[in-house]
Amino acid sequence: MLLTPVATIGRSTLAMLSGIGRIGLFFLATLAAMLRPPFYLREFGHALLTIGYNSLPVVGLTALFTGGALALQIFAGGSRFNAEEVVPSIVAIGMARELGPVLGGLMVAARVASSIAAEIGTMKVTEQIDALVTLSTDPMKYLTVPRVLAATLSVPLLVAVGDSIGIFGGYIVGTGRLGFNPAAYLKNTTDFLEVWDVTSGLIKGAVFGFLVALVGCYFGMNSGRGAQGVGRATKSAVVTASVLILAANYLLTELFFTA
Amino acid sequence: MIELRDVHKAFGANKVLRGVNLTIPKGESMVIIGGSGTGKSVLLKSILGLVHPDQGKILIDGHDAAKAEREAFLARFGMLFQGAALFDSLPVWHNVAFRLLRGKSRLARDEARDIAIEKLRRVGLKPQVADLFPAELSGGMQKRVGLARAIAADPEIIFFDEPTTGLDPIMSGVINDLIREIVVEMGATAMTITHDMSSVRAIADDVAMLHDGVIQWVGRVQDMDNSGDPYLNQFIHGRADGPIEAVR
Ligand SMILES: Nc1ncnc2c1ncn2[C@@H]1O[C@H](COP(=O)(O)OP(=O)(O)O)[C@@H](O)[C@H]1O
Numbered sequence: 001m002l003l004t005p006v007a008t009i010g011r012s013t014l015a016m017l018s019g020i021g022r023i024g025l026f027f028l029a030t031l032a033a034m035l036r037p038p039f040y041l042r043e044f045g046h047a048l049l050t051i052g053y054n055s056l057p058v059v060g061l062t063a064l065f066t067g068g069a070l071a072l073q074i075f076a077g078g079s080r081f082n083a084e085e086v087v088p089s090i091v092a093i094g095m096a097r098e099l100g101p102v103l104g105g106l107m108v109a110a111r112v113a114s115s116i117a118a119e120i121g122t123m124k125v126t127e128q129i130d131a132l133v134t135l136s137t138d139p140m141k142y143l144t145v146p147r148v149l150a151a152t153l154s155v156p157l158l159v160a161v162g163d164s165i166g167i168f169g170g171y172i173v174g175t176g177r178l179g180f181n182p183a184a185y186l187k188n189t190t191d192f193l194e195v196w197d198v199t200s201g202l203i204k205g206a207v208f209g210f211l212v213a214l215v216g217c218y219f220g221m222n223s224g225r226g227a228q229g230v231g232r233a234t235k236s237a238v239v240t241a242s243v244l245i246l247a248a249n250y251l252l253t254e255l256f257f258t259a
Numbered sequence: 260m261i262e263l264r265d266v267h268k269a270f271g272a273n274k275v276l277r278g279v280n281l282t283i284p285k286g287e288s289m290v291i292i293g294g295s296g297t298g299k300s301v302l303l304k305s306i307l308g309l310v311h312p313d314q315g316k317i318l319i320d321g322h323d324a325a326k327a328e329r330e331a332f333l334a335r336f337g338m339l340f341q342g343a344a345l346f347d348s349l350p351v352w353h354n355v356a357f358r359l360l361r362g363k364s365r366l367a368r369d370e371a372r373d374i375a376i377e378k379l380r381r382v383g384l385k386p387q388v389a390d391l392f393p394a395e396l397s398g399g400m401q402k403r404v405g406l407a408r409a410i411a412a413d414p415e416i417i418f419f420d421e422p423t424t425g426l427d428p429i430m431s432g433v434i435n436d437l438i439r440e441i442v443v444e445m446g447a448t449a450m451t452i453t454h455d456m457s458s459v460r461a462i463a464d465d466v467a468m469l470h471d472g473v474i475q476w477v478g479r480v481q482d483m484d485n486s487g488d489p490y491l492n493q494f495i496h497g498r499a500d501g502p503i504e505a506v507r
C-alpha cells in the first residue's frame with residue numbers, strides 16, 4: 001500500500017522512457033526516409049507556408065510583448081545597482097539567446113505540433129494512411145519528411161523575426177516609458193550584441209522546429225482509433241513537444257555555455 | 260491467384276481471424292459476406308500487408324506476399340476502402356489520379372487528369388465533380404470517387420470494401436455492373452465485401468462467408484441458395500433467429 005505512489009511513479013517513468021525510445025526510432029525512420037528519393041516538393045512548399053509563414057503573427061506578438069516586459073523587468077532590477085543603462089543590451093541578449101527561441105518554439109509547439117498531430121491522426125483513423133500505402137506512397141516520405149524539413153528550416157527564420165520584434169518591443173518601452181534616448185538605445189543594443197548570441201538562438205530554433213514537427217508526426221501516425229484517439233494524440237503531441245523543447249533548451253544552453 | 264492459408268489475426272484479446280483458408284482463382288470475382296465486425300476488412304488488409312497476420316501464409320500467384328518487393332507488389336492492386344479514405348487536402352481528380360502521378364511510369368498532369376475524369380464518368384460522376392474537394396461530396400459520391408481511384412491504374416487485382424453501402428438502388432446497380440465489367444473485360448481478379456444480397460448475385464462468381472474467424476461456407480454463387488448451410492441461409496435471408504447470434 002505504502003509503495004503504491006512509488007509504483008505509480010515507476011510505471012509512468014518507464015512509460016515515458018519507452019515513449020522516448022519509440023520517438024527515437026521514429027526519428028531514425030524519418031532520417032532514413034529523408035535520404036532516399038522521392039522527395040515531395042509540393043508538400044514541402046505547402047508545409048513551409050502552413051508551419052512557417054502562418055506562424056509569423058503568433059510568434060511576432062509573443063516576442064513584442066516579451067521584449068516590452070523584459071525591458072521593464074531589467075530596468076527594475078538594474079536600477080537597484082544604478083545600472084539602468086544595461087536595459088538595451090540585456091533585452092537584446094536575452095531575446096536572442098533565450099526568450100526568442102524558447103517562447104517562439106513553445107508557440108510553434110502549441111500551433112504546429114497540435115495541427116500536425118490532428119491532421120495526420122485524422123488521416124490515420126479515416127484509413128487515408130492505408131490508402132497512401134496502397135497507392136505506393138510511403139507516408140513517412142509524403143507526410144513526415146516535408147513537415148520536419150519545413151519546420152527545421154522555418155523556425156530559425158521565425159526566431160530571427162521574433163528576436164527583431166522583441167528588441168523593438170524593448171525599444172518602444174525603453175524610449176516611451178523609461179525615458180531612454182532613441183539613438184542611445186539603438187547604439188547600446190548593437191554595441192553589445194554579438195553574432196554568436198544570435199546564431200546560438202537560431203540553432204536552438206532549428207532544433208526546436210525539428211522536435212515540434214517530429215513529435216507532431218509521431219503522435220499523428222500512432223493515433224488511436226476514433227475521435228478520442230485523435231484528441232489524445234493532439235494533446236500528447238503538444239505536451240511532449242513543449243517538454244522536449246525546454247529540456248533541449250537546457251542541454252543546448254549548457255553546450256553553448258562551455259563552448 | 261490469391262491463396263490464404265491458415266491466416267490468424269488478433270487485436271489484443273480480440274481474435275478476429277482464426278485460421279482463414281481461401282483461394283481466389285485468377286480472373287474470378289469473389290464476394291465475401293459475413294456479419295459486421297467479423298473481420299472482412301481485416302482480411303483484405305492482411306492481403307495488402309496493411310495488417311500483419313500473426314500466423315499463416317498469403318500467396319499471390321504462388322509467391323509469399325510478405326516477402327514481395329512492396330512497390331511492385333502494390334502496383335498490381337487497387338483498393339476501395341470502406342470509408343472511401345479520400346485525401347481531403349486534394350481535389351477529387353487528384354485523388355483519382357494519385358497513382359498515375361507517381362512511380363516510374365508517371366503521367367503528365369493533364370493526361371492523368373483526363374484519365375481521372377474518364378474514370379469518374381464510369382462511376383457515374385460528372386466532370387464538374389473533378390475540381391471539388393472530398394468534403395464537398397455526399398458519402399455516396401465519396402464512395403464512387405474511391406472506386407474511381409481504385410480502378411484508375413487498371414490494376415490486376417481489385418478489392419472493394421462495401422462498394423454500394425450508402426448508395427441509392429439505381430447507383431448500386433451502376434456500380435454492380437461496373438465491377439462485373441471490370442472482371443469480365445479487363446480480366447481482373449476481384450474481391451468484394453458486401454452486405455447487399457442483390458450485389459452478391461450481380462457481382463459474384465464465388466461467394467465466401469466469414470463467420471467466427473473462419474470461412475464458414477465457400478462455393479459458386481448459383482449454389483448459394485441450396486447450400487443447406489444454416490449460417491449461410493440465415494445470412495442470405497436476413498433472419499434474426501438462427502445459429503448466428505444477433506448480439507455479437
Ligand atoms: N487496427 C485495429 N485495431 C484494433 N482492432 C481492430 C483494428 N481493425 C479492426 N479491428 C477489430 O477487428 C474486428 C473486425 O473488424 P473489421 O474487419 O473492420 O470488420 P468487418 O467485417 O465489419 O469489416 C472488429 O472487432 C474491430 O474492432
Ligand SMILES: [Mg+2]
Pocket residue numbers: 299300301341420
Ligand atoms: Mg468492414
